[in-house]
Amino acid sequence: MPRYSDSHAAQGRGLISLEGNCKGGRDSDAYLQFTGRKVLVLLFMGLVIIVVSIFSIASGVYSISPADVIEVLFGGGSTMERTVVWSVRAPRIAAALIVGSALGVSGTVMQCVLKNPLASPYTLGISSAAAFGAAFSLAASYFGLFSSGLVGEVLGGIYGMAISAFVWSMVAVMVTVSLSKLVSTTPESMILTGVALGAIFSSALSSLQYFVDDTTLASMVYWQFGDLSKVNTIKLGIMAAATLITSIYFVHKRWDYNAMEVGDDVSRSLGIDTKRTLIFTMVLSSGVTAICISMVGIIGFVGLMAPHFMRRVIGGDHRFLIPGSMLMGASILLIADSIGRLAFVISFPVGIITSFLGGPLFILILSRERRKTEG
Amino acid sequence: MLSVSNLNFQYGKTKVLHEVSFDIEDNAIVSILGPNGVGKTTLLRCLCNFHRPSEGCMTIDGNNMTDLPIREMAKYIGYVPQRSRASRTTVFDSILIGRRLFIKWSVTKKDIDLVWEIMDALNMRSLALRFADEISGGEFQKAQIARAIVQEPRVLIMDEPTSNLDIANQHRTMHMICDLVRSKSISTVMTMHDINLAANFSDKLLFMKDGRIVSYGDKWMINEDLVKEVYGIDVDVIEHKGTPFVIPRKEQADACLSKDNGSGRPEA
Incomplete structure (x- = not known):
């Protein structure tokens, strides 16, 4: 048995113990400072969201001072102020925060498990599938399908739209995941698949719109505008519960996501069931997206922008990226909704604002990335 | 075993x-x-x-x-x-992933100490806070080895x-x-x-x-x-400092070169 440089080995081990004690403390401190800075960024974002939320609640046709908003939130204020805050503005702000968080975290985990920086519920066609699902539920009610019995009870109303949106979004997920596993797809081809799926579901949606009456058609078209004014307490509760449950799963899997970024073989060698994690992640992220979309309509680009921005700010460590993307998604939607509500004569649907802001901004980021790569 | x-x-x-x-x-x-x-x-x-x-x-x-x-x-x-892919995480964190099996909710001192120990042994402590997608291919390879050893x-x-x-x-x-x-x-x-x-x-x-x-x-x-x-291929095997050493024969190398045809392409 060869004895390779035993002295070298002994020297090496000596070095570890000596330097480990001397320099280790300093470097460990540097690492803790480094991670601490990321926590500070997250806390700062949380603080910004609270401040912007208060100012957003305060602003509108009936203006309330931020101090009065805080008073109302803690149970004080006049009847009028309480009505405006609790019945009109707070639910809308809450919806922005919940839906933004849900879309932000969904985009993050989708990009990770599909190893595709362009993946998001919107670009993968999942939002279009959910939109079709919701319209399908409205059309089914119009044509009198599932009109009786327990099925009719369940599939009618907002629950029916949510269930139908979820089921159809799962169809889109299955197509995307199967293609990514069966065929060797590049990030671009996966997005093109999403574009194709979006086109198929859009034409199917147009077909449904062609056959329904004016009232149902108006409901379908109005529903497609992502608009946070549609929410009520029940819808908020459902969306909050779905976001909370899925986020807990995603946070629980943060180390698995860090490993999966490196590659499937490495993740499997670390004891991670990559197939199971991929399927659970896609089902849950698409599910929470579908639930939110069925409640507030289509809101594009948030799932794409939030993780992209946060990766640039705090890196790709999912311990920080997941909460960071939730906070960023919430911030984007909160600011976009506030702009839509306050900057125009009439209240503008937030889905239109995010697409107007997100599309060009994303093209700008992509071109910068390309220049960086070429440079 | x-x-x-x-x-x-x-x-x-x-x-x-x-x-x-x-x-x-x-x-x-x-x-x-x-x-x-x-x-x-x-x-x-x-x-x-x-x-x-x-x-x-x-x-x-x-x-x-x-x-x-x-x-x-x-x-x-x-x-x-x-x-393998280099992710947008620090070299330290990309090695720490190797402790995945042992990490319950948060990272323990043992996990962190082990990562430092292996980084020291591979002489890569100075890379700890660099992003894994910004280091050289060789350094990344060492980080991959370190990740597997901390497992x-x-x-x-x-x-x-x-x-x-x-x-x-x-x-x-x-x-x-x-x-x-x-x-x-x-x-x-x-x-x-x-x-x-x-x-x-x-x-x-x-x-x-x-x-x-x-x-x-x-x-x-x-x-x-x-x-x-x-x-x-034909080689000579000599003993060098207590280890066999394989050297391709010159005629072997010449044969390979003649096949090259001077154009970078093998002869038909």
Whole structure:
């Protein structure tokens, strides 16, 4: 048995113990400072969201001072102020925060498990599938399908739209995941698949719109505008519960996501069931997206922008990226909704604002990335 | 400790591994050698349970490896692929991922101390807070090896661990790896292309050709006939500082050059 440089080995081990004690403390401190800075960024974002939320609640046709908003939130204020805050503005702000968080975290985990920086519920066609699902539920009610019995009870109303949106979004997920596993797809081809799926579901949606009456058609078209004014307490509760449950799963899997970024073989060698994690992640992220979309309509680009921005700010460590993307998604939607509500004569649907802001901004980021790569 | 008996594997109808059998002892360093496409990487992937063999048996500490759940396998086998993606995390965090099996909710002091220890042993402490996607290919390869070692496996499996390294770094890194795995009592199986490097740093060498084992033994089994049989080239094997050293014959090199036809393309 060869004895390779035993002295070298002994020297090496000596070095570890000596330097480990001397320099280790300093470097460990540097690492803790480094991670601490990321926590500070997250806390700062949380603080910004609270401040912007208060100012957003305060602003509108009936203006309330931020101090009065805080008073109302803690149970004080006049009847009028309480009505405006609790019945009109707070639910809308809450919806922005919940839906933004849900879309932000969904985009993050989708990009990770599909190893595709362009993946998001919107670009993968999942939002279009959910939109079709919701319209399908409205059309089914119009044509009198599932009109009786327990099925009719369940599939009618907002629950029916949510269930139908979820089921159809799962169809889109299955197509995307199967293609990514069966065929060797590049990030671009996966997005093109999403574009194709979006086109198929859009034409199917147009077909449904062609056959329904004016009232149902108006409901379908109005529903497609992502608009946070549609929410009520029940819808908020459902969306909050779905976001909370899925986020807990995603946070629980943060180390698995860090490993999966490196590659499937490495993740499997670390004891991670990559197939199971991929399927659970896609089902849950698409599910929470579908639930939110069925409640507030289509809101594009948030799932794409939030993780992209946060990766640039705090890196790709999912311990920080997941909460960071939730906070960023919430911030984007909160600011976009506030702009839509306050900057125009009439209240503008937030889905239109995010697409107007997100599309060009994303093209700008992509071109910068390309220049960086070429440079 | 790790035993492979009559292993067969096929991709569809193409048989890649034929009746492969060998044993690896505790703390041994084994290099798998052979030309491109003989099934070296496939054999490694079978050992990691990434591929299910069509026939044969693999055991580790008496446990049938194909029956082991994925988490149990991770306690035995650490894997370093030839290539992997560099994520936008610090080098420290990309190594810390190796502790995935042991991390419950948060990272413990033991996890962090072990990462520092291995980074010190591989002389990469200064890279700790650099992003993994910004370091060189060689440094990233070392980070991958460090990640697999902090996993504390019984067997470390590496696919061409020195493929991204220059000659100085090849020797330096192999020294560091060998010292580290011996100090941690980890057995090592790796594929290599450089016979001399493998002979320098391995306890045993396993030569493969066409999916079969041609020879398995210590470095002194290397001779002209074995290299001719496996690689089809004529070489001289000399002893240099207590290790066999393989040198391709000049006429062999000339023959290769004449085939080049001066245009960079082989003659038709």
